[in-house]
Amino acid sequence: MKDQRASQKDAYEMILEAIDTGIYRPGDRLVESELAERFGVSRTPVREALQRLETQSMLSRDGRSLIVASLDHNQMADLYVVRTELEGLAARLAARHATPEEVRVLRDMVEDDRALIGHPDDMSRANRRFHKQIHLASHNKYLVQQLDLVHRSMALLASTSLAAEGRGEEAIKEHDLIVSAIEAGDGEAAHKALSDHISKAFITRLKIDADKER
Structure with a gap:
């Protein structure tokens, strides 16, 4: 359980840092499998991290896809x-x-x-x-x-x-x-x-x- 929580936190922080440093920019599509491979974690913590970021309005929906949100x-x-x-x-x-x-x-x-x-x-x-x-x-x-x-x-x-x-x-x-x-x-x-x-x-x-x- 502890390792799962740590992986979820790491996935969240790694994706957030990638957005903050401009690796992913507003409008970029985030794909669960690609993120898992990029950061070397399983898809479950990535999926949970994406859900958390969507709740925080850092990501938005474009059809069925999640993209980095932008500000009007x-x-x-x-x-x-x-x-x-x-x-x-x-x-x-x-x-x-x-x-x-x-x-x-x-x-x-x-x-x-x-x-x-x-x-x-x-x-x-x-x-x-x-x-x-x-x-x-x-x-x-x-x-x-x-x-x-x-x-x-x-x-x-x-x-x-x-x-x-x-x-x-x-x-x-x-x-x-x-x-x-x-x-x-x-x-x-x-x-x-x-x-x-x-x-x-x-x-x-x-x-x-x-x-x-x-």
Whole structure:
């Protein structure tokens, strides 16, 4: 029984990670047998993991097939509203509670990520790590749990706003402002810097989507 539960958890986490890292993108069809072979597990835990992901709206039905879900305009807007509020709160709490070591890690991330400008996929992964570090530095486990759910849903957006021309460089500058506010212990400035950062990312994404409609 223990091994079966472990396999189910592993299958779920492996599929979720594959969606999060872009191996499977919105609209991609997920086939139980192919997933079982890919991840080296039996079909039963894969089937249970797919059912769980469908319940969580990470997957949707296309006829009899399961596909990675996508977000429409209104869903995306709602997601960004929630993300802006929760991320801002995380930054405010990080300014109060982050240890010197956690701040040092954030500062090093900003400096290291400058080398990724012009490589949007790599920068997107680094961006997720940066935001996760701020979440952890808030030292509020309930907030971290909610932000994990929000970022899981972000994987249902087909592309990264960091692919827009000039956005990578702007994002690094915004990250620098966020870390400076956390370093200074200024919760309000940290909240504003991170909220503005998310708002600018949303504006960029809206412009990307508008360009696609031309």
